Amino acid sequence: MSRQDAPVTVADGAGILWCRCRSQENLSSIMGALSISPTQIVVVLADEPGDAIIAEACGLGASGCCNSYAAPDVLRQVALVVENGGLWIGQSLLQRLVGSTSRALESRSEPVGETWSTLLSEREAQVAKRVAGGASNKEIADQLAITERTVKAHLSAIFEKLGVRDRLQLSLRINGVKL
Known part of the structure; x- marks a missing residue:
């Protein structure tokens, strides 16, 4: 060579x-x-x-x-x-990973703990569940009739409240994977 x-x-x-x-x-x-x-x-x-x-x-x-x-x-x-x-x-690979992880965890026989939801407001929980399903900020904004900036603000609050640093960790936490 x-x-x-x-x-x-x-x-x-x-x-x-x-x-x-x-x-x-x-x-x-x-x-x-x-x-x-x-x-x-x-x-x-x-x-x-x-x-x-x-x-x-x-x-x-x-x-x-x-x-x-x-x-x-x-x-x-x-x-x-x-x-x-x-x-x-990349964003598309992250969404695919989060989505497939979410689907795989939904098929588990044991129930997934929901203790995280008590730490979040109702709207934050809605945003978190959509992130865990692989939705982008734009998709979440469209689904909830809010701006992308508001989605980002909710995500910042969610990350802080749940002690996670990114969307992948959030998805894993929402889907019951211990970090």
Whole structure:
């Protein structure tokens, strides 16, 4: 493999390894060639990011995946999220994961505890249930006849009251998964 064909990786001062995956490259080959330690934070920069490549990247140990051509502000956000132990995945994949988790948990035979609902207002509980079902902020706003900004305000309050940091943790909590 010539130097020009080698995967492009850049480690920043915070210890994040940024790994570029160009179109038509095999992500598992690239990740395997890097000899990454389990504690190394890796973010894949994909020329054509989609749910499949993002899921594959995370399955191979990456903490996130975003577009190779993302703006510097977005890359700073990615770095902040993954440095704090979070995952950076696309909105559509997050919604699919939350929705499938919700459906899988609904099929469980034992009842799901509802103690979380006593901590929330009626409207916050409505928003939380819709998030747990995989709805986007826009979908929730349309369903409840409120603005997206109001949905975001409710989510901030919900996150604080329930001690969760993101939509995935909220969905897991609502669906009875112990965090």
